[in-house]
Amino acid sequence: MMIKCIAIDDEPLALQLISSYIGKFPLLQLVQTFEDAIAGAEFLRNHTIDLLFIDINMPDITGIELVRSLQNKPMVIFTTAYKNFAFEGFELEALDYLLKPIDMKRFSKAIDKALDYYRYKHGIRDQSQAESLYVYSEYRMIKINLNDIEYIESMEDYIKIHTKAEKPVLTLMSLKKVLEKLPAEDFKRIHRSFIVAVNKIRSIQNRKVQLTTAELPVSDTYIDSIRNLIKKK
Incomplete structure (x- = not known):
């Protein structure tokens, strides 16, 4: 290289x-x-x-x-x-x-x-490193390890990426666009305003998903697929 x-x-x-x-x-x-x-x-x-x-x-x-x-x-x-x-x-x-x-x-x-x-x-992967997402925030490109993402929230024209870090990352992008950049088996949309990391789901009850640090609503469109995910875990 x-x-x-x-x-x-x-x-x-x-x-x-x-x-x-x-x-x-x-x-x-x-x-x-x-x-x-x-x-x-x-x-x-x-x-x-x-x-x-x-x-x-x-x-x-x-x-x-x-x-x-x-x-x-x-x-x-x-x-x-x-x-x-x-x-x-x-x-x-x-x-x-x-x-x-x-x-x-x-x-x-x-x-x-x-x-x-x-x-x-260029698709050059180091298997010892976590897969990453690159977004523009605070006037610079920021690298976010996928393993660190808990959920992604829609904020009109922006999205807020919630990670293990204290401060979420805000970037100009739609939920649909960011979902295209994420591995489909690891991230699922649960609501028009939320995408969650599958491995961060702890439980689902009363149409709400319990994550490590947050509780989010699940819309009717996605409830069955999310319940199936829970059964497979």
Whole structure:
């Protein structure tokens, strides 16, 4: 596995630092760097890469505008000296968002995320690791181990993923869409507002499912299938 990447930044010292950091990761191949955003955009339209490091504030075209113009987007890690572009990065489903000056420890975390997501997209599975779900939340991509999910709640245009952690993860997605990403044998819809992890069901009584930390209603549409699940356990 080799991840091809390029870096675009109008600051030579910033490019030099990113190039140096990339060189410390054997699985990353730095194909080219660009101080000129227009030249970088042209390269991206004619070449396929896996990962793009790009500064947001550049004179000819911003990094946001450049990424938005791409038809086939690679994984994107934005770099910037400013904090006020996080929402735009979220809108474009950026992998991560690094604030300058970038330290090696923070850069390494972003690369770990890129490697994990690359394996996820290409179906490269490590059997020693739990299966995962990737969602965008708080302006970054978040990895959630499926074993940690207890239930998923619909919040109009958003869903709230309740896990072992204290704070649920809120992301812009429908229940139908997230259900398509989950293994059908492990997650079941019980209500128009809820999906539950089958292995977290403790009992069902009076049209309510008792989970490890919550009690949820079961609608008429799903009651028989949920009762059958309980019988098989």
